[in-house]
Amino acid sequence: MSRRSEVLLWGAQRVSAMVLALCVAVHLLTMIYAVRSGLSAAEILGRTQGNVGWLLFYTVFVLAVAVHAPIGLRTIIGETTNARGRGVDMLVAVIGIALAAWGMRAVIGVFGGGAA
Amino acid sequence: METLQVRIWRGTEEGGFQDFEVPRQESQTVLDVVTYVQRKCDPTLAYRFACRVGVCGSCAMTVNGVSRWTCRTHVDKVAEDNRVEIAPLRNLPVIKDLVTDMREFFDKWAKARGRFTGSATRKEAFAKVSPESKERKRIEAGIECIGCGVCYSACDVVTWNKDYLGPAALNRAWTLINDVRDTARTERLAAVAGDAGCHACHTHLNCTERCPKSLSPTAGIAGLKRAVLAATLSGEI
Numbered sequence: 001m002s003r004r005s006e007v008l009l010w011g012a013q014r015v016s017a018m019v020l021a022l023c024v025a026v027h028l029l030t031m032i033y034a035v036r037s038g039l040s041a042a043e044i045l046g047r048t049q050g051n052v053g054w055l056l057f058y059t060v061f062v063l064a065v066a067v068h069a070p071i072g073l074r075t076i077i078g079e080t081t082n083a084r085g086r087g088v089d090m091l092v093a094v095i096g097i098a099l100a101a102w103g104m105r106a107v108i109g110v111f112g113g114g115a116a
Numbered sequence: 117m118e119t120l121q122v123r124i125w126r127g128t129e130e131g132g133f134q135d136f137e138v139p140r141q142e143s144q145t146v147l148d149v150v151t152y153v154q155r156k157c158d159p160t161l162a163y164r165f166a167c168r169v170g171v172c173g174s175c176a177m178t179v180n181g182v183s184r185w186t187c188r189t190h191v192d193k194v195a196e197d198n199r200v201e202i203a204p205l206r207n208l209p210v211i212k213d214l215v216t217d218m219r220e221f222f223d224k225w226a227k228a229r230g231r232f233t234g235s236a237t238r239k240e241a242f243a244k245v246s247p248e249s250k251e252r253k254r255i256e257a258g259i260e261c262i263g264c265g266v267c268y269s270a271c272d273v274v275t276w277n278k279d280y281l282g283p284a285a286l287n288r289a290w291t292l293i294n295d296v297r298d299t300a301r302t303e304r305l306a307a308v309a310g311d312a313g314c315h316a317c318h319t320h321l322n323c324t325e326r327c328p329k330s331l332s333p334t335a336g337i338a339g340l341k342r343a344v345l346a347a348t349l350s351g352e353i
Contacts, residue, residue: 001311003306003309003310003313003353004309004348004353006309006310006311006315007309007310007315007344007345007348008348010315010341010345011345011348011349075311075316078276078277078311079273079276079277080276084311
């Protein structure tokens with residue numbers, strides 16, 4: 001990987017971290033609110049289904065995870081196993097795509113009401 | 117007379133600790149202890165020092181697990197139960213006993229383009245740099261490095277990534293990036309970019325915690341990260 005790409009990956013991880021800081025806070029506070037109010041799963045789904053706001057929020061959340069996690073994993077693999085290079089880059093790219101796919105499947109399920 | 121229990125690393129990468137007893141003295145430094153052992157107990161002990169007053173940066177060792185300059189580290193400050201364990205610096209090959217091979221440390225300064233590159237000749241007037249300028253203040257914060265290798269020894273990222281340039285080399289690059297007289301900015305930013313450069317730093321702050329000159333390589337590296345990203349996005353590198 002070129003140094004330019006490495007720098008851009010670092011930038012992407014920084015930006016995705018900022019997005020995640022906000023998303024995780026909103027997500028946790030919403031969960032705590034929902035649980036303390038005694039909402040059932042069906043009631044929560046009733047509020048999220050068809051709500052474009054939650055669809056956009058969790059889409060951003062999932063995409064930020066899909067960007068952030070593989071870049072961090074790439075560094076962890078390199079520093080703990082000394083494995084670096086194209087093979088590791090491909091592996092974490094696949095993990096990123098999988099995270100995005102599974103995450104979006106859940107988001108669509110929560111929005112549309114299908115099996116998540 | 118009160119004595120200090122001293123354990124000193126003997127050997128190269130392979131080896132072990134040897135025990136010595138050294139008389140305690142007032143205001144005794146760790147370097148005094150090592151010197152006593154070499155002169156009175158075992159003349160084959162290898163260690164490195166020169167100025168003894170915190171200027172040359174050659175006497176750094178690992179004392180009770182912490183990288184320190186030994187000439188200005190008092191035994192009173194570091195002894196635990198009247199015991200001191202002295203080992204060579206981490207992250208560098210050991211030549212013998214307490215002497216490390218510093219080549220990779222200084223080679224990385226060269227890789228980080230740590231040499232000033234100017235355009236003026238001796239026939240031109242001195243450059244005028246205001247001490248109050250933003251750039252000069254940044255240089256001021258990082259310029260007093262004595263090249264002792266303590267930060268390099270304390271850095272876990274160096275341990276995990278042997279290609280990582282390390283805090284001292286990056287700190288040097290940062291001072292030159294801010295030198296308005298220097299003409300190699302673009303090449304230097306490219307040299308310190310990426311996985312083996314400033315972006316590998318995890319901001320653990322070990323270097324800043326241990327620097328005997330109270331510099332903050334971490335702050336300089338953070339500045340480099342931003343400068344390199346900006347240069348990458350603008351197409352400069």
